[in-house]
Amino acid sequence: MNIQLSFDAVDPRRLADFWAYALHYRRDDPPDGFASWQDYLAAEGIPEDEWNSGDAIVPIGEEGPRIYFQRVPEEKTAKNRLHLDIVAAPGLRGEKHMAVLEARADELESRGAIRIKRFEPNESGQGWIVMEDPEGNEFCVI
Structure with missing residues (x-):
């Protein structure tokens, strides 16, 4: 069974950078046919100011969940129920x-x-x- 963990974030790219380092993960690959996520987002017509709306990291060479970071407008206000x-x-x-x-x-x-x-x-x-x-x-x- 595959799972994905999702984090709400004000700055998805910054959190993805932090957690990729902390967990020894790497950035998720862009869709087939694209050299980078920026190339994909541009091809899809996504405005550049929305390119940091989400980011994802995946394990390096071993099993583990994909972790997705999604931008939300509000900052964290309470203790995590899961950590x-x-x-x-x-x-x-x-x-x-x-x-x-x-x-x-x-x-x-x-x-x-x-x-x-x-x-x-x-x-x-x-x-x-x-x-x-x-x-x-x-x-x-x-």
Whole structure:
């Protein structure tokens, strides 16, 4: 079964850039016969000021959902009911686990994410860091 996750966004291109980096994804390919999405949109007669109405990213060489970013006029106003977890340190526990999470959180901050809260390792040795993407969507680095 294939699924697509969709994000509402003020700036779809910016969020697609961020999440492609964060998830090790790539931009979705333009339709067959077009070298770029800009070529496709121009051929379809879409005005240039609407070219950032949507954007999509897909996994690089592995299974995973397509993620679509659609422009909406309003900014985010409430907590997400669903969020993504970035698994940064599979198999590690305790301080080694947290050191990898901290490094990944630093990388994501350099791309526009905001660190919200660090949760120390629990009895199973797992901790996590809650963050927000450039438009305020919460996610965890685990």
